[in-house]
Amino acid sequence: MESKGRILQGKELDRYFEIFDNLSIFHNQFNSEDNDRAIVIVGLAYIEDLLLNILESFFPSDSKTVDRLLSYSGVLGTANSKICMIYSLGFIDKTVMQDLEKVTQIRNKFAHKTDISFEDDFIIKLCKELKWHEASMMMKTPEIATAKDIFKVNINTLVSHLSGIASIAKGEKRKLKESHE
Helix, strand or coil: CEECCEECCHHHHHHHHHHHHHHHHHHHHHHHCCCHHHHHHHHHHHHHHHHHHHHHHHCCCCCHHHHHHHCCCCCCCCHHHHHHHHHHCCCCCHHHHHHHHHHHHHHHHHHHCCCCCCCCHHHHHHHHHCCHHHHHHCCCCCCCCCHHHHHHHHHHHHHHHHHHHHHHHHHCCCCCCCCCC
16 A cells, blocks of 8 residues: 555554544444434544544654553543644644534533433534534535534544545654664
């Protein structure tokens, strides 16, 4: 597999196919599930995987330092830290960053409350504040759209957008400097 003049090998090639396989799993679970909690958790699990893939694509390969940064207990271990880093590196714009932060808030509410759904006032408010789907589709949200509809369309447009950014990040991949000993 070739990426902008480079051939993907080893860990990078394995990761490429893992992301591809996970897209199929995400699609099947996210689009066929009726359970609100499952929709939110599956959607954000895949988004987080894409965020990680963008950073792995950009940072140097086979580096223990990078592995530590990206580990669950590392500096970039949380979804919000990955979002901030990807925004700071210029890979996403402010609208995408804000929507990613909002869908992360939605996920956190669903993960920590057992009696929550897309009918919850706070969830409805956050879903109505999502804007990336309108920008990417170049149209306003229809008045009849429910919070669940808005969330699902937004997640799908974010997935599409973030998938493309991973390819851009591969083209800008960093390399570690050799020591001068």
